[in-house]
Amino acid sequence: MSKPPQILILYAHPTPHHSRVNRRLAQAAAKLQNVKVHDLYELYPDFHIPVRREQALLQEADLIVFQHPVQWYSMPALLKQWVDSVFTPGWAYGPGGDALRGKDFWLVATLGGSERSYQPEGHNQRPFSAFLPPYQQTAELCGMRWLPPHLLFGAHQxxxxxxxxxxxxxxxxxxxxxxWPELPAATATTTAPLTGT
Known part of the structure; x- marks a missing residue:
């Protein structure tokens, strides 16, 4: 019997008690089998990240999810610190850095701005896809497969x-x-939208 796919959710919300959406997403995900919700702000409020422990969790996962509100067109500060600390050369990328190769990467993000605000004529002057390259390139550099993001615009309203x-x-x-419909069947057999809320 093949091992069921393992999912690791890196949940990063600086003020989860004020969350309208992300807290409910995390609670719903935590009830599912083979899903680990890893609440970074609860675990590491001092931003001190145990790198080897985090790398061990990543190695067990088939799907790595970044779940967070978008802040200043990017990820919250602790998640950025986590990436800086955990995705080390020789482990996540570069010569010998193949620990994440072949895994799937999924961005699940909430945005305070409406979808209309992310248009050339809108407040943010460009589509949200223009802010995705840092995420996509991180996945690419580490050999992970980028999956279409799950975005919620206008999360406050x-x-x-x-x-x-x-x-x-x-x-x-x-x-x-x-x-998932967008994942090749052959692969499936081997494994299985400013501030949001």
Whole structure:
């Protein structure tokens, strides 16, 4: 019997008690089998990150999820510090750095701005895809496969029905991984949108 795919969610929210969306996403994900929700701000409020422990968790995972509100068009500070500390040369990239090669990478992010605000004529003057290259290049450099992000625009104002649908889609995607329509069947058999809330 093959081992079920393992999912590691790097959850980073600086003020989770004020969260409208991310806290509920994390709670829903934590109830699923083979899913580990790793709450960085709860575990490392002093930003002191045990690198080897984090690397061991990553090595066990088939799908690595970054789940967070978008802050200043990027990830929260602790998640950036985590990447800087954990994705070391010779381990995550560079000569001999193949520990993450072949794993899947999925960005799950909430944005305070509406989808309209992420248009050339909108407040942010460009689509949100323009802010994704640092994430994509990180995945590429480490040999991970970039999966289409799961984004929620206007997270502060979204109605309860849309919010419930977003959370439900998240749960279904996690529970069905790697059997996603956009993933090649051959691969599936080997493994399975300013500040958001």
């Amino acid at each position: 979204v109605n309860q029905q849309a919010l419930a649908a977003y959370i439900d889609t998240y749960k279904k995607r996690l529970s069905r991984y790697p059997n």
